[in-house]
Amino acid sequence: MAEKSTLSPTSQTSSPLPRRRPTQRVQYLEVNCTSSGKTRRFAESTDAGSAVELINMRLKTEEVGLPSALYIEAVKDGEEPIVFGPTSTLVSYGDGWKLQTVTQTDLFRTEEIRHRDVRRMPKQAFGLGVLYPERRESKPRVSKPINLLYIFKIVFAFIFIFVLGAIFTLFLDYLPELILFVK
Template identity: 85%
Template sequence: MAEKSTASPTLQTPSPLPRRRPSQRVQYVEVNCRSSGKTRRFAANTDAGSAVELINMRLKKEEVGLPAALHIEAVKDGEEPIVFGPNSTLVSYGDGWNLQTVTQADLFPTGKVSNSFL
């Protein structure tokens, strides 16, 4: 007669915690700074206001004299831009969409500001 195993499933040692696989990529978003032409990377779930502040700090420190960023928007050819408010989380919308900063010069290319905005 064969012996039966008396080990209880509840007495087995738990499996180790899952580890990050080398094939898993770290998530980030890229924002093109239109003033400097440089691409900045931000961790996933970064809010747009913090990203604008960091970009402007870099502009003041490294690229003196370039226009500051006002906000960030997602753009795609043939589509209406998606504007990120300061508390919005930066996200990539996928193929063809790019995140970029917007400056006052982008909004008012002639340098003239309409009184209706003041």
């Protein structure tokens, strides 16, 4: 027959192995705002564009005069940063990876550190037109003087528009007769 255990309930809890707490999944992500130095918390499924808008809204109301955030990136020492686009969902990549905002001044600072020409991104990137300022041309822009060929092109364009309008008007005038002829 089976032997019964005579251990009391208190002696069973004092086992030599420590009890593990159930691991709780993180319900939020922390984004470090480089402008203000504050950490903002966002829900797991927040898209990066919304997070940037909320951070910028807080910067405008609470800390006036600080540069606005352009986008969010995940950074880790010795690794290439991972940039989140406006429709990307914020994700934590684990140990050592931190989410932080990037501002206009941060972009210039990294360009100075790298000492290399950074490829320009199109203005439509991230839905923001301020990622990279327009580079100044060394030559000043000079408008060309108006000459006879330019005036001739303008007059020709007006004449062409009026001729095209007259053709459409005649076509519409004779359209009923054309329909009767086809029947």
